[in-house]
Amino acid sequence: MSLLDVRGLCLTLDRGHASHTIVDDLSFTLDRGESLAVVGESGSGKTQAALALLGLQAPALRARGSARFEGFELIGAAAAALRRVRGARIGFVFQDPATSLNPYLTVGAQIAEMLELHQGATRPAALAEARRLLDAVRIADAPRRLAQYPHEMSGGMRQRVMIAIALACRPQLLIADEPTTALDVTVQQQLITLLGDLRREFALALLLITHDLGVVAELCERTLVLYAGRMMETGATAHVLARPAHPYTQALLRARPRLDGDTRVPLYAIPGAPPRAGQAGGGCVFAPRCTQAMEVCVQLRPAAQGIGDARRACHLQATTP
Amino acid sequence: MNFLRHDRALSIAVVLLAVLLVFVVVGPWFSPYACDEIDFAGDWSAPPTLAGAHWFGTDSLGRDLFVRGLCGGRLSLLVGLASTLVSLLIGVLYGAVAGYVGGRLDTLMMRGVDVLYALPFMFFVIVLMVLFGRHLLLMFVAIGAVNWLDMARVVRGQTLALRRRDFVAAAQLSGLRDRDIILRHIVPNLASTVVVYAALTLPQVILIESFLSFLGLGVQEPATSWGALVNDGAREMETAPWSLLFPATLLTATLLLLNVIGERLRLRFARPATSEVR
Numbered sequence A: 001m002s003l004l005d006v007r008g009l010c011l012t013l014d015r016g017h018a019s020h021t022i023v024d025d026l027s028f029t030l031d032r033g034e035s036l037a038v039v040g041e042s043g044s045g046k047t048q049a050a051l052a053l054l055g056l057q058a059p060a061l062r063a064r065g066s067a068r069f070e071g072f073e074l075i076g077a078a079a080a081a082l083r084r085v086r087g088a089r090i091g092f093v094f095q096d097p098a099t100s101l102n103p104y105l106t107v108g109a110q111i112a113e114m115l116e117l118h119q120g121a122t123r124p125a126a127l128a129e130a131r132r133l134l135d136a137v138r139i140a141d142a143p144r145r146l147a148q149y150p151h152e153m154s155g156g157m158r159q160r161v162m163i164a165i166a167l168a169c170r171p172q173l174l175i176a177d178e179p180t181t182a183l184d185v186t187v188q189q190q191l192i193t194l195l196g197d198l199r200r201e202f203a204l205a206l207l208l209i210t211h212d213l214g215v216v217a218e219l220c221e222r223t224l225v226l227y228a229g230r231m232m233e234t235g236a237t238a239h240v241l242a243r244p245a246h247p248y249t250q251a252l253l254r255a256r257p258r259l260d261g262d263t264r265v266p267l268y269a270i271p272g273a274p275p276r277a278g279q280a281g282g283g284c285v286f287a288p289r290c291t292q293a294m295e296v297c298v299q300l301r302p303a304a305q306g307i308g309d310a311r312r313a314c315h316l317q318a319t320t321p
Numbered sequence B: 001m002n003f004l005r006h007d008r009a010l011s012i013a014v015v016l017l018a019v020l021l022v023f024v025v026v027g028p029w030f031s032p033y034a035c036d037e038i039d040f041a042g043d044w045s046a047p048p049t050l051a052g053a054h055w056f057g058t059d060s061l062g063r064d065l066f067v068r069g070l071c072g073g074r075l076s077l078l079v080g081l082a083s084t085l086v087s088l089l090i091g092v093l094y095g096a097v098a099g100y101v102g103g104r105l106d107t108l109m110m111r112g113v114d115v116l117y118a119l120p121f122m123f124f125v126i127v128l129m130v131l132f133g134r135h136l137l138l139m140f141v142a143i144g145a146v147n148w149l150d151m152a153r154v155v156r157g158q159t160l161a162l163r164r165r166d167f168v169a170a171a172q173l174s175g176l177r178d179r180d181i182i183l184r185h186i187v188p189n190l191a192s193t194v195v196v197y198a199a200l201t202l203p204q205v206i207l208i209e210s211f212l213s214f215l216g217l218g219v220q221e222p223a224t225s226w227g228a229l230v231n232d233g234a235r236e237m238e239t240a241p242w243s244l245l246f247p248a249t250l251l252t253a254t255l256l257l258l259n260v261i262g263e264r265l266r267l268r269f270a271r272p273a274t275s276e277v278r
C-alpha cells in the first residue's frame, strides 16, 4: 500500500449555479520515503490541491474524490480526525517564512507547541526536543535561538525553523509549498541540500510544490506537471526533464533560463495565457497555446494514459507512438 | 520602554500618575484618621489649614477630607480597573471569535453589538443597578459588561486582518484547534491594540462610576468614591467650597493623566487596522 494515494481529486468553486473547476481529476501515489514534485505555472492549483489533502483548501472550494493516507480517507474526514493527521503525520512548510511564524511567540514556544499538542509532552521535554530539532535543521547555538523571536532571525533561518516545526512530530510525509521561492539564491541552495539530507535522516516522503525545475531535478525522483488544474504529464524526473513527452512540459523546459545559454537570445515564453477558472472548454486545456494542437485537441479531452508510472494526457501520443 | 524616553508628554503623565497612585494607595495608612472616622474634637465643615490637623478641612460630618479623598480614589480606581478588565475580557473574546470564525456567525455577533450600541447606555447601567441592588461587585460587572462593545469592534477588525496571515494557516496545518489558535496565536497579536484601548477605557469607566455615585446609585456610605465625594461637596459648595474642590481636582487630574497616556499610546502603537474600523 502506498503512503499517499490520491484518486480523482477535484476542487470546484461553486458560485450560485456556476461551478468552476480549479483542480480536475488529479491522481497520483507516493510511497514511503519517495519524493514527488508538482510543477506548474502560477494559479494552476498546486497550493489548493495540497491544502485539500488536509481539508484546509480555501473555504469557497469544495473537494471531491479520494485521498488515502496510510489507508485513511482524508477527503471529507471528520475535523477531529484531520487534526490528528495535520502536523503529526503530515508536516507542511509554506512559501514565505517571514509571515508563517507567529511574531509574538518565541521560536522555542512554537516548536514546543507541536510536541505538547500531538505527543502530550511537558514544556521542558518539548524544549529539549526542540533543541535537538534545531540541531537537525543545522541551526547553530540552538539554546540561545530557542529564546529568540522570529524577527531576530534571517529568512533562511526562519525557514529552517518552519521545517523544524513541520518535522517535530516525525511525520511520514512532508509537503513543502515552494519552500525556497522567497529566499535568495545562496540560501535556496543550502535549504535544498538540507531538505535532501533530512529526507534521508527522517525517512521522509516529500511532496514538493515548485516552479523551479532545478530544484525538482535535485530533490525529487518523480515529477507531476500540472496545468490549469489538470495533470499533463507524470513520470520519473530524469525521464520527464530529459525527454518530455507532453508539449506543455517541452514548452516549460524551453522557457527555463539557462546559465550556459546564449544571453542575446530572448528567453522563450509560452504564447498566450492559462485559461481563467471556468473558461476551459471541452478539449485539452493546453490546446489554445499548444504549437502542435490538432483538431481533436480542441474537441476531446485527452485521457491520462501510459505505462506504469509514466503517464501523460495528450492526443499526440496516440498518433505518434 | 524606550519610547517613554522619547515622548515627554507621556513620560510626565506616567510619572505624575504613578505619584498619584502611590498617594492614593499608601496615603490612608499614614493618615492619623480613618476614612470614616469623625473628629469630634474639631469643627464640622472645618476649612482647610496647613497648621491644623485637617489639611483639606472636614466634611459636614466632621470627617477628614484629605483621607476621604484618598480612600475615594482607591475605590474609583479599583472600580475602574476591575470594570476595564471585565470589558477587556468580554470584548477581546467576543471580537476575536467573531473575526476569526467570520461568515454568518460574525454578521450575527456584530449586529448584536450594533443593537446594544443603540440602547441608551446610562439607562442600561441604571436599570442594572436598580435590578440587582447597589452591590459594589455588581457595579464592576455592570459597567464592564456594557463597556465592552467598543473593544469588541476594534478587536474584531484586528482579528479579520490577522486571520489572513500565514501563521494562522500554519497553525491550522499543525493541527491546532480553533480555540487554541484564537487564544495562543490571535490574542497575543492583539496585545498592543488592547493595551491602548484599555488605557482609553479606564478613564471612561472611572467617569461612569463617578457619575453613578453622583446620582446616588453608586457606592454606599460610609465607603466613598470620587463621584460620591463630589456629590457630597456639591451640596454645600456655597458654605464649604473646599469639600467640592478637593475631590473634583483629584478626579479631573486623574482623568486628564489617563487620557493623555491613552492618547499617546494610541499614537505610538495603534496600527492602521484600528483606525479602519473606528
Ligand SMILES: Nc1ncnc2c1ncn2[C@@H]1O[C@H](COP(=O)(O)OP(=O)(O)OP(=O)(O)O)[C@@H](O)[C@H]1O
Binding pocket: A013, A022, A040, A041, A042, A043, A044, A045, A046, A047, A048, A049, A058, A059, A060, A061, A211, A277
Ligand atoms: N481563497 C480562494 N477562494 C477562491 N478561489 C481561490 C482561492 N485561492 C485560490 N483560488 C483559486 O485556485 C486557483 C489555484 O490557486 P493556487 O493558489 O492553488 O495556485 P498555485 O498553483 O499554488 O499558484 P502559485 O504558484 O502562484 O502559488 C487560483 O487560480 C484561484 O482561481
Ligand SMILES: [Mg+2]
Binding pocket: A046, A047, A048, A177
Ligand atoms: Mg501556491
